[in-house]
Amino acid sequence: MNSVTNVLIVGVGGQGVILASEILAEAALKIGLDVKKSEVHGMAQRGGAVSSHVRFGSEVHSPLIGVGDADVILAFEALEALRWAHCANRDATILVNDMRLVPPTAFASKGTKYPDDPFAELEKLGRRAIKIPADEVSRELGNVRLANTILLGSLSQRLEIPVTVWLETIEARVPKKTIALNREAFERGRAFLQ
Amino acid sequence: MKKLLSGDEAVAFGAWRAGVKFASAYPGTPSTEILETFARLPGIYAEWAPNEKVAVEVGIGSALAGVRTLVAMKHVGVNVAADPLMTFTYTGLNAGFVLVSADDPEMHSSQNEQDNRIFARFAGMPLLEPSDSQEAYDYIAYAFDLSEKFDLPVMLRLTTRLAHSKTVVDVQEETLEVAQRTFRRDIKKYVMMPIFAIPRHRALLERLASVQEESERSSVQNIEMQDSELGVITSGVAYQYARELLSTASFLKLGLTNPLPAEMIRHFAQRVKRLLVIEELEPYLEEQVRALGIECEGKKFTSRLGELTPERLAVALEKVGIKAAFAGTPTEPLPTLGRPPVLCPGCAHRAVFTALKATGAHVFGDIGCYTLAALPPLEMLHTCFCMGASIGNAVGVAKAGNSLKPIVAVIGDSTFVHSGITGLVEAVYNDARITIIIVDNGTTAMTGGQDHPATGKTLMGIEATRLDFETLCKAVGVKHVWRLNPLKLDDFEKSLRGSFLVEGPAVIIAEHPCQLYPIRQERVPMVVEAEFCNGCGACLRVGCSALLVTGELSSEGLPKVTIDSELCTGCEVCAWVCKPVAIKFPAAEEVMNE
Numbered sequence: 006m007n008s009v010t011n012v013l014i015v016g017v018g019g020q021g022v023i024l025a026s027e028i029l030a031e032a033a034l035k036i037g038l039d040v041k042k043s044e045v046h047g048m049a050q051r052g053g054a055v056s057s058h059v060r061f062g063s064e065v066h067s068p069l070i071g072v073g074d075a076d077v078i079l080a081f082e083a084l085e086a087l088r089w090a091h092c093a094n095r096d097a098t099i100l101v102n103d104m105r106l107v108p109p110t111a112f113a114s115k116g117t118k119y120p121d122d123p124f125a126e127l128e129k130l131g132r133r134a135i136k137i138p139a140d141e142v143s144r145e146l147g148n149v150r151l152a153n154t155i156l157l158g159s160l161s162q163r164l165e166i167p168v169t170v171w172l173e174t175i176e177a178r179v180p181k182k183t184i185a186l187n188r189e190a191f192e193r194g195r196a197f198l199q
Numbered sequence: 200m201k202k203l204l205s206g207d208e209a210v211a212f213g214a215w216r217a218g219v220k221f222a223s224a225y226p227g228t229p230s231t232e233i234l235e236t237f238a239r240l241p242g243i244y245a246e247w248a249p250n251e252k253v254a255v256e257v258g259i260g261s262a263l264a265g266v267r268t269l270v271a272m273k274h275v276g277v278n279v280a281a282d283p284l285m286t287f288t289y290t291g292l293n294a295g296f297v298l299v300s301a302d303d304p305e306m307h308s309s310q311n312e313q314d315n316r317i318f319a320r321f322a323g324m325p326l327l328e329p330s331d332s333q334e335a336y337d338y339i340a341y342a343f344d345l346s347e348k349f350d351l352p353v354m355l356r357l358t359t360r361l362a363h364s365k366t367v368v369d370v371q372e373e374t375l376e377v378a379q380r381t382f383r384r385d386i387k388k389y390v391m392m393p394i395f396a397i398p399r400h401r402a403l404l405e406r407l408a409s410v411q412e413e414s415e416r417s418s419v420q421n422i423e424m425q426d427s428e429l430g431v432i433t434s435g436v437a438y439q440y441a442r443e444l445l446s447t448a449s450f451l452k453l454g455l456t457n458p459l460p461a462e463m464i465r466h467f468a469q470r471v472k473r474l475l476v477i478e479e480l481e482p483y484l485e486e487q488v489r490a491l492g493i494e495c496e497g498k499k500f501t502s503r504l505g506e507l508t509p510e511r512l513a514v515a516l517e518k519v520g521i522k523a524a525f526a527g528t529p530t531e532p533l534p535t536l537g538r539p540p541v542l543c544p545g546c547a548h549r550a551v552f553t554a555l556k557a558t559g560a561h562v563f564g565d566i567g568c569y570t571l572a573a574l575p576p577l578e579m580l581h582t583c584f585c586m587g588a589s590i591g592n593a594v595g596v597a598k599a600g601n602s603l604k605p606i607v608a609v610i611g612d613s614t615f616v617h618s619g620i621t622g623l624v625e626a627v628y629n630d631a632r633i634t635i636i637i638v639d640n641g642t643t644a645m646t647g648g649q650d651h652p653a654t655g656k657t658l659m660g661i662e663a664t665r666l667d668f669e670t671l672c673k674a675v676g677v678k679h680v681w682r683l684n685p686l687k688l689d690d691f692e693k694s695l696r697g698s699f700l701v702e703g704p705a706v707i708i709a710e711h712p713c714q715l716y717p718i719r720q721e722r723v724p725m726v727v728e729a730e731f732c733n734g735c736g737a738c739l740r741v742g743c744s745a746l747l748v749t750g751e752l753s754s755e756g757l758p759k760v761t762i763d764s765e766l767c768t769g770c771e772v773c774a775w776v777c778k779p780v781a782i783k784f785p786a787a788e789e790v791m792n793e
């Protein structure tokens with residue numbers, strides 16, 4: 006079997022899931038790997054659940070990660086981490102932005118509710134989840150949009166893509182004025198994981 | 200140069216490289232980005248047509264004039280365009296014509312999941328099925344060669360998974376050489392009255408027989424011989440899943456799937472012990488393989504429903520005793536709280552349906568963002584079939600004569616232009632007592648904000664004559680036309696009730712720009728005065744993501760509501776339904792203090 010790395014990035018429409026997966030895919034292409042990245046557009050704009058599959062390695066066939074075959078899940082929101090947890094393989098790390106977005110339809114939903122403690126639920130499933138306070142740190146850095154870069158920083162600790170390639174790819178995608186801030190955000194994100 | 204391109208982008212770049220100078224389309228997920236990408240390339244003409252039928256007719260014109268032409272649409276668009284297409288295969292063309300059909304297995308954003316490979320066969324169009332972006336890029340040039348060589352329109356079929364996945368493409372710098380052509384009058388070929396159409400039908404069958412020969416030796420048909428125990432015939436993205444899961448099997452991967460290479464299939468079948476056909480949706484390949492008298496297994500183990508995915512294919516293979524190289528574990532997701540898409544904060548569609556709800560009318564729907572109003576909490580639509588259907592549906596209910604409630608059709612501006620106008624003419628001609636609301640947000644929002652004839656701008660960014668709905672409605676004979684801002688809810692509701700008293704058809708043009716397109720609108724967020732909020736939840740029932748439940752309870756023991764100032768636009772719809780008048784704009788001094 007050729008070794009393919011499977012990264013699933015999930016979140017809520019408008020949070021920047023697609024941009025994050027573009028950056029990861031471009032970084033993998035830069036180091037000479039075959040890459041496939043897949044998501045479904047259309048409904049993302051309107052606050053729906055969004056997931057993006059990124060696969061890279063020497064040769065990639067399927068654009069989709071099989072259920073239970075994700076090596077890393079990067080979740081931009083806690084409920085979304087729970088929704089996609091079954092896609093992770095048994096050794097996978099689930100990196101979760103420590104924030105909750107309660108869907109506006111939640112009050113009308115009979116039965117399932119927004120979980121009181123999504124992290125406890127992940128643990129109950131026997132999943133290895135790591136909380137990343139990306140929203141909090143982005144506010145500290147003075148720009149909520151930096152959460153994206155912070156999360157990518159954390160993700161970078163779990164993937165074999167050199168930091169210089171990550172930074173180069175991110176810098177090509179953000180406004181010039183914010184390059185220094187994005188570097189800092191990336192480092193802050195990296196520091197949450199060893 | 201190696202680039203990551205979506206299937207849609209690859210089609211656009213590939214078409215440009217193949218010398219395409221003319222492209223027409225009507226937007227539709229997952230095909231929209233093809234024209235959006237193509238329109239930005241140099242030296243070409245690209246346009247949005249009012250609907251797919253017109254796009255094909257315009258495309259026929261440009262192909263006859265001698266210019267390579269691309270026409271793109273989503274799968275259901277081909278239904279709309281079917282009339283010209285079914286005859287275009289008889290006539291043939293001058294310069295090449297390629298129709299891209301972007302199918303949507305799994306109905307990620309569609310009302311059905313029809314398999315348009317059957318359409319290609321029905322119409323007699325050669326059919327190409329790429330399995331990634333590189334192939335989409337390469338096949339487009341080949342499609343034009345086929346089209347010109349065999350004098351036929353060619354269909355290139357994408358599926359959502361291909362259209363929206365990014366894979367690596369080696370993008371070529373220079374464009375290909377294309378022969379210059381000019382228009383030539385030839386009534387025997389292009390005037391399809393019976394006397395000329397009869398021989399052209401025969402000519403179509405002859406041309407297809409030649410394409411069949413091409414199909415037998417085309418470089419897009421690949422036999423990959425490995426283990427002869429198991430052979431797989433497949434096409435499109437299904438190839439990628441099968442290839443990954445059956446790493447030692449032999450494959451016949453087909454790129455040109457109409458007409459199929461019968462000899463090649465026979466040859467392959469003879470060389471393997473067991474033959475599988477792996478395809479999404481309909482047993483299109485399987486039935487034709489069987490018709491050759493070849494035994495195979497297909498829909499016996501894969502589903503006719505939805506997309507194929509690695510885990511679905513692994514489970515299916517297991518059913519017929521084949522162990523797949525699947526590293527995952529096909530488990531069901533946890534039952535988690537759903538997160539369906541909702542109307543954006545500030546969307547004027549919400550106001551229209553909030554007013555409609557207050558009147559208790561029967562509402563027939565159409566396709567666009569406003570279709571979301573069928574779902575909780577608004578729950579205001581009875582129907583959604585296809586673009587333009589709302590008006591006809593409403594006329595039918597009115598004429599059936601057994602409804603006591605006012606009957607309303609709600610249709611978006613882009614949808615009205617696409618196929619609502621004839622419905623309106625029907626309502627006037629047959630004098631139906633209905634109210635038609637054109638929810639005019641000045642864009643095609645559902646598919647990402649494309650221009651259309653009533654926005655006054657073209658795909659290439661040029662100012663255009665703006666179609667005026669009021670003038671149009673009056674011209675077709677509607678006697679009562681209102682033009683209103685639905686966010687002025689008191690007036691809007693009053694006019695709505697007034698329209699129910701009109702004997703014949705009445706039209707309300709509900710005008711308010713989309714919150715997102717073409718530019719994000721200015722926002723003035725509102726606040727909830729907590730001491731007045733009684734927790735009744737009426738505001739939550741307008742379904743806006745800017746309204747949040749706080750932990751705090753009202754004196755009635757109900758959860759109080761707050762407003763997310765990052766999301767609220769100040770549209771006032773929630774304030775309109777708030778009985779205790781707790782939702783307000785912040786007082787001037789508070790705004791200053793912020």
Ligand SMILES: Cc1ncc(C[n+]2csc(CCOP(=O)(O)OP(=O)(O)O)c2C)c(N)n1
Pocket residue numbers: 225226227228251273275276279309310566567568569586610611612613614615640642643644645646
């Ligand atoms: C035949 C066909 N073509 C295209 C589509 C894709 N589509 C769905 S809704 C829509 C238009 C929506 O625009 P509009 O009616 O203005 O409503 P809005 O989304 O702006 O509220 C389109 C193009 C379709 N479903 N069927």
